[in-house]
Amino acid sequence: MDHHNPSTPNANAALDTLNSPPWRNRPAVVAGRSQHFNELQTRRGDGGLHGSTTIALQPLPAEVVIDHLSNFRADINAPAGPWDAVIDRIIDQPDGPLAHAMSTPWLLTLTANALHNTPDISTQLLTCASQDKIRATLFDTLIPTAVAHIDQTNTKTAHYTADTVHTWLTTLANHLNRTPEATLTLDQVAAIGAHQKQRNLIVGLAGGLAGGLAGGLAFGLVFGLAGGLAGGLVFGLAAGSLREPKRIAWRVPGRSRWPRALAVGLAVGLAVGLAVGLAVGLAFGLALGLVSWLVIGLDTTDRDRLHLGQDETRTIHDDIVFGLVIGLTGWLVFGFAFGLAFGLAFGLPLGLASLSTTWYYAATCIEFRVTGVSAACPAVFLDWARRAGLLRVSGVGYQFRHDTFQQWLLNSVEPARLPDKAA
Template sequence: MTTGAEGAVVRLGVSAARPAWRWIRPSVSHSSLAGYADELADDVRRRETALRDQLRAGPTDPNLAVEITVRTKTDTTPVAVARITECVQGLRVRRVLLLGEAGSGKTVAATHLVLGLLDRRRELGDAARAAEPVPVRVNAAGWNGEQLFSRWLAERLGSDYRLHRRVAKALVDAGLILPLVDGLDEMESVEAAHAALARINEVPWRHRPLVVLCRTEDFEELRQQPGGARLVGAATITMGSFSHEQIIGYLKQRQTDDDVADDAWSEVIGQVERESTGPLATALRTPWMLALADTAQRHDPEIASRLARSTEADDVRARLLAEQIPAAVDGRDRDGPYEHYDVDKVTRWLATLARRLDERGATGGDGTTIRLDEVWELAGPVRCRALYGLVCGLVALLGLLPSFLVAVDEEPSWLDEGWWSWLGLAFPLVIAIPVGWLPDVEGRRLAWRIPGRSWWRHALSRLWEPTWLAIIVMVVCGVFAVFADITAVEAVVLVALALPGCLAYALVRVLSVDSADKGKLIMHETRLVRDDATAAAVIGALVAVAIWAGFASADRLGGEPDGSLLAPLYSGGYFGLVAVMVYGVATGRYLTAAVLFSIDESFPDRPARFLEWARRGGLLSVSGDAYQFRHETLREWVKANTPS
């Protein structure tokens, strides 16, 4: 090759390596962070706009008027506003605690606050915008309060918006993120929420701008914890409920719209006027319930008459909660991935979820929540296990067939040499049966570091099993060498075959996260299956490399390859695939369930997408890293209105 050609190859290699290196280790200079912040702002705007549009037809209409109270340490002032979208306009305090009862409009207010701050940020010049933080709403449900807030926030940004971990951490450390922490009331326990609030009050966040959203009653419970609960330096916004005059005014205004009959709400208006503190006025006092009533009227013109005849506030709420599904469906993207969602399908899917939770509760399991790596149970636990085990067995069998055919072709009498000759053919059964009937397993996860634990101490505590395994392997090889009368070289070959596997096992043990350590890591309800798939892929790759290294080393030490049944590359790939199937049981069952769902349509074939859509639409909520029905009434309603 000429010098010019060599230079061209080098330049081509450098050109290809530069973007790869930027992807592996992106720049976090001041100018680079400004660009990343602008890109994040665009992503946040798209997501919050979609949520705003969904909520507009959903459980809270953003045009409803509310009364809020802004309270600081020195001032408590009721502020009447024309619309819920204006509840945060004009607020000069940068740290805000936003409280309100269920349905009072906290999420809508947060969404419009994010979009308003993004609009203001976009109007700034380049230099000022580079220093202006990006408002981002994050869900605290998967946080246990043990991790530092900065670390948890960076992990959440990376997960929600696919930011590189290095970039997310740099944006947080540089103060370019203004977090709106939603779901404090959805955390696993009061103690976790209390610990999370304490983390937020630590330096450097003690003096940084942020917003925390929580239900009023849940925050009052936090106040009862030892040491109390507060957001240091924050103004408290309490979103109030409607008076009966506001309810009447809104319904009268709706009757002037073209899509509503002139007397559509006459009976309800009359009932609220007669009993200003009665069950109907009590039930309709939150923006959420009033918006649901409006949505119900569009689907059922007779709903107003039934509401007016209700004698209990709970009866009114129950009737309106049944309208959550039409409300959520109305707010979906007509041309997006949810275009095939309709009221009947969503109702059927939620009924499937509700009945499975009932079955789990009846057998002593968790009857209120379900994680993403447990969704396969909705397809029928027995058939899903059996089908996945069958698939694993078939894959294992098909992977072995080429090798057996080659062996038989080269030595036809091979299968007649003894019972052990058939052992390989039984290997698929050895895989299929245990994999198919393993007990319920959580999604696996690998992590290089566990917060609050020394890496070296953790690694040493996990290495004793692999160490003893390696010692046993060498002892067995030595004993075999003595009694089988093999040469020292052949004994070394046996050790070379086994030791790479021991090393791979040692690495897997060090990286694997057990149940006790999972609570110390940041969990994300939408990533459980993805984390399990990643862990299975990494473990499979380690097994493949270990098998390849073992056979390659044995061939090198023992002389030329002897044409064994499984060549190094083939055997490594095969056993790597088997390891993926064995270790990725949660992922495999999830994918198997998705196939079954596409056939019987008892649940959507993209379960993760549906569960997250239902959460954003107010049908489900998140508790820790699991989904649950936001209201028990909705759960009972979907079961009662869907055939078994």
């Protein structure tokens, strides 16, 4: 949870949440590394989770490892030769590198899967002189095996190769290695791209052009385009602080947003109405206040989304829905008061501005398609990598299945390939 951060702010925040309503006193299991747990325990007394019981995992005994490999082979009805070679080495050398490596569930699982998909790997495992070498040998099979099992009827992933997947995962590994966070959410994909400032301006000007065309319906094309492009330029320059995924929710457990939204909406409406004038200004102010009330009332914070639960694959989808609802609401409200053309001139830019996360995600997809540093559709790739066992999900973010796999990617020179027989 706290990559390269000894103060562990994320872990502390998670424990604070679990110790507070509505999570407090609920049954929960919190998994972590022994070293990290000991550090938290030193800072927080009882490990941070009030009334908790500590369970420390121990190395798997040799007999458990042997039983698991034997049962796995029997379940898939695989030839006994390669499996027996590994099992015999563990029996003959219970203190050897292979036996020590298999005592961890992570490497035991990788070994069983590798023997299943590439039986010839048993010969390589027997020649490894250290646990690090065994781990690297097993990692060599992960990406080629995942690619070999791609459904060729799925047009979204059928073009994936071992080379491209290795490149894309290495890009992700480098990005996570440079950031304090250990996960990547879909709204953070834009941070991977190398052309951040250029993308800000392009997205801002594109949004300004769309808003300017809409404004031209009410104020004339020249005035609308000038205002839209100017606003888009400002938006692009300030975009770094505006990129936050949105999600609509009518009700959030434990928090009421609508009274505050109503107060803000009334304040905005009255302020604008008094500033512009009591006739048209008051109508415009009330319309703007109504839209502000809906925007604030429907929006959710990170903490709200934590309580509601969120699908990691729907971050961009939820942002699009939010922008469409806000844009349509603005169009209808202003359109009812001043006409549909005027409503479109204000509603469309409002909806476009609400879609800042989506625009940057789309611009990053285009950049990835041109440069090839990552998949052109990150949402599809990250979900495939999770299902293939290369990544896992933590909250609404993706992270590597194990940090040792991430380090292997950072240190590897070129992608490994399966033997021709297995491929």
